[in-house]
Amino acid sequence: MxxxxxxxxxxxxxxxxxxxxxxxxxxxxxxxxSMPYEVxxxxxxxxxxxxxxxxxxxxxHGLDALAWADIVFVPGYRxxxxxxxxxxxxxxxVAAHGRGARLAAISTGAFALAxxxxxxxxxxxxxxxxxxxxxxxxxxxxxxxxxxxxDEGSVLTxxxxxxxxxxxxxxxxxxLGVSASNHAARRLVAAPYRxxxxxxxxxxxxxxxxxxxFAATREWALHRLDEPLTLEALxxxxxxxxxxxxxxxxxxxxxxPMQWVMRARIDLARELLERSERSVExxxxxxxxxxxxxxxxxxxxxxxxxxxxxxxxFAQGE
Numbered sequence: 001m002x003x004x005x006x007x008x009x010x011x012x013x014x015x016x017x018x019x020x021x022x023x024x025x026x027x028x029x030x031x032x033x034s035m036p037y038e039v040x041x042x043x044x045x046x047x048x049x050x051x052x053x054x055x056x057x058x059x060x061h062g063l064d065a066l067a068w069a070d071i072v073f074v075p076g077y078r079x080x081x082x083x084x085x086x087x088x089x090x091x092x093x094v095a096a097h098g099r100g101a102r103l104a105a106i107s108t109g110a111f112a113l114a115x116x117x118x119x120x121x122x123x124x125x126x127x128x129x130x131x132x133x134x135x136x137x138x139x140x141x142x143x144x145x146x147x148x149x150x151d152e153g154s155v156l157t158x159x160x161x162x163x164x165x166x167x168x169x170x171x172x173x174x175x176l177g178v179s180a181s182n183h184a185a186r187r188l189v190a191a192p193y194r195x196x197x198x199x200x201x202x203x204x205x206x207x208x209x210x211x212x213x214f215a216a217t218r219e220w221a222l223h224r225l226d227e228p229l230t231l232e233a234l235x236x237x238x239x240x241x242x243x244x245x246x247x248x249x250x251x252x253x254x255x256x257p258m259q260w261v262m263r264a265r266i267d268l269a270r271e272l273l274e275r276s277e278r279s280v281e282x283x284x285x286x287x288x289x290x291x292x293x294x295x296x297x298x299x300x301x302x303x304x305x306x307x308x309x310x311x312x313x314f315a316q317g318e
Contacts, residue, residue, distance in 0.1 A: 010069035021075030028168035076107030084115040106164035177314030
């Protein structure tokens with residue numbers, strides 16, 4: 001089988017670019033040599049770009065990299081509400097999107113995408129500290145400040161810097177499957193998938209002991225996905241009432257307990273489809289969904305595909 005064509009990734013460095021935001025996609029997509037990506041760091045023109053936090057960037061490529069790329073990352077930058085990036089940059093982003101490139105913003109990079117008009121009428125997110133400013137400056141954008149990232153297909157946005165890792169791993173999962181994404185996460189010493197939203201990082205009163213018990217309960221559940229996991233069983237492990245557990249679980253993760261369990265089961269099923277030759281019926285039993293029909297139903301609802309099609313796309317060695 002001929003090797004898969006390499007996907008082309010451009011990281012657009014704007015004036016005041018935040019160093020962590022720039023480094024995340026550059027590192028994630030070059031985590032190992034066998035990954036089918038080529039990364040180019042670019043600016044409005046080749047040369048030195050003054051960044052944020054005392055750093056500058058010597059970029060080898062100009063906006064021609066956006067015409068070359070399949071995915072364009074726009075890292076966050078300082079003072080995004082003061083003025084938009086130069087018109088030539090916005091036009092290049094629109095042109096890249098028009099020919100089919102995906103545009104992905106990290107943190108305040110969402111302001112640059114919003115300035116193009118491509119986020120009008122779409123959901124988007126940014127760092128919680130800037131969410132209201134984004135909504136005020138671009139009222140046609142449906143700003144959601146309670147999520148780690150938003151995938152609108154051809155335009156994607158993420159919250160603060162660390163959420164850029166979540167977004168990059170999400171893109172890897174879609175492109176290459178769960179196994180490749182998990183491998184990259186292990187190399188980065190990052191969580192393969194963080195459930196919940198950035199609301200958990202907004203300063204607010206969260207009972208720490210309760211939060212610790214819930215983390216232990218989630219870990220306990222992950223090792224028992226093949227067993228019946230009811231709301232009552234989870235609450236019993238957390239030593240709280242089902243009503244309190246359910247309410248606080250949503251506050252902590254953004255999901256109801258049963259939504260979280262279902263997502264965990266689907267993710268385990270994805271990995272088994274990729275890495276094993278077990279039948280759909282066997283995998284349904286392994287992940288606690290009982291029957292192949294039940295697995296197919298939830299797989300279609302969550303991922304928009306069937307287990308068989310997923311295996312055909314992401315099976316190891318393909």
